[in-house]
Amino acid sequence: MTDREIFICRCEEVTLSEIEQAIDEGFVTVNDVKRRTRAGMGLCQGRTCGKRIAQIISKKTGIPLETLLSGTTRSPVRTEKMEIFKGEQDV
Amino acid sequence: MYRIKHHPILGDLDDKKEDLVTIYVDGTPLPVRKGEMIAAALMAHGIRVFRKTIKHKNPRGIFCGIGRCTDCVMTVNGIPNVRTCVTPVEDGMRVETQEGSGKWGDSHG
């Protein structure tokens, strides 16, 4: 295993080289890399890898890190079993 | 194996019978301590591979240990994707090494 084959997104098993390839293809935001590679689409929803991917994009493209928007966050804040709505009143 | 039995501050741990429950790991009964997390119980018995990943079938176990990274998920009582590091053991619990997304257990068939 070369160091470029390390996993950046552990949940979706996306490697550094796959992310760099996506950047080479012109996907240069966290959201775009996600839509290209699935990095950040897994169980933890990019909570582990999101910042790392922003760093990789910034390093490779020269886009300042602070101008790179983080990926879109949407509910749930943390994955939950769907039973959490059980007690809620029926619609 | 990976259990601290003698701690300079917390003292000694003695395996009194009333502190133990039994869980079944891939069918094998294991004595584990009441109230501890599944992941801790497995570590204590030297079990370090909890699942195989979906894409590359690589072995995974504890990574973050705080319920965040989801690396330690296993199939518990027939339900896949249970975070073992934040799920306490229960007597009679069936814990299975998860291959990929796992499969639904009989009780849910």
Next chain:
Amino acid sequence: MTEYFDVTIVGGGIIGLSSAYYLSKRGKKVLILEAGGFGHGSSGSCDDMILLQSKKPGINLKLAFESLNLYQQLLKDWGQEELEFLNLGGMILIQNQQELSIMEDFVRQQQQIGLDVSIIDKKEMKKKQPYVSDRYIASTYSKIDSQVNPFSVMRGFLSRIKKMGGEIRFYTPVKSIEKQNSGTWHIKTEKDEDYYSDVVVNAAGAWAGKVASMVGQQVHITPKKGQLVITEKIPSLGETNLWSASYMVTKLRPDLVKNDLSDMGIGLGFSFTRTTDGNYLIGSTREKAGFDKRNTYEAIKAIIKQATGILPILNEVHFIRTIAGFRPASEDGKFILGEHESVPGFFTAAGHEGDGIALAPITGKILSEIVLGDSVDSEYMQLSPGRFIFGTEKKEKVLKGV
């Protein structure tokens, strides 16, 4: 910066990309101008279905058939790994006798035009869907319903468009579109870049009205917000994807449900589809909320409660994300495809509401044929952007007593 292209396509969603793909195949040099990033609009926040059995016999069903054939062609050309095409079939779950008789009638109509669909009884339904609640008494079943991964389709189109010489600019909203005396379009972007082309295609989905207004045209497309819930990857819960008849009934027989406020006005319908990766997409809503893309607690709760009612095992499953997108809804339920009669060289391909993924290939293919001046089926005239204008003029004439 000045550049010339044969065709400029405004909108880089699945419709714009499909149009660019089929135009490139016909030798046209295309440019796509996309206001956001890859899949930022509706094409990246929808489900993944090529659903035929929900459609009434008519042009939408006919085109969905043809689109499915084109997807099968793409599958041959690109391979499964790239397209992520699945043919799981579909079932519409039936809850009571009233739904059953309406669905029997509907299925009969579809069978008459040759759609492979039937009604199956409870026993057969449970065999295919062991986890579905016992309150369902029957179901429809069709093997033909299929799906693709929208991101894979868009990636596949994009890489081939580039290979054929086409280009795409992300994060590049269009500021103005003007016809020069020479007859060439001048497209100015918000980045103050200038592009020139003979043909402009408006494939801006829910935003198509805004783009059309740049050339003084109206297209009657309004955004309808659709919210979805995504589950973790789980082992399969059944043979096919699922829908419920109750939503079909509200569409087929609105007279029966006039006073039914159970969906709180969010257009709640049940859809349950498995992705190639093993996540399930659970939908969905159709809400009038303007361009507000936020997920709402009420809608997510309604979607999840509905889903756990139909498949109680879902109580044990984690949901990992919620998404929302704008379904570009045209006034009469048919999408808009064709040249604007009073603005030669300006075409619209938009307004597919919930069928953008299903209808993308056929839309792009027909558009390419219209742009190249091929003779196309006269049936497509009913999709022409002019149909609304005629309607209005007619209405005015009637009102004025002309």
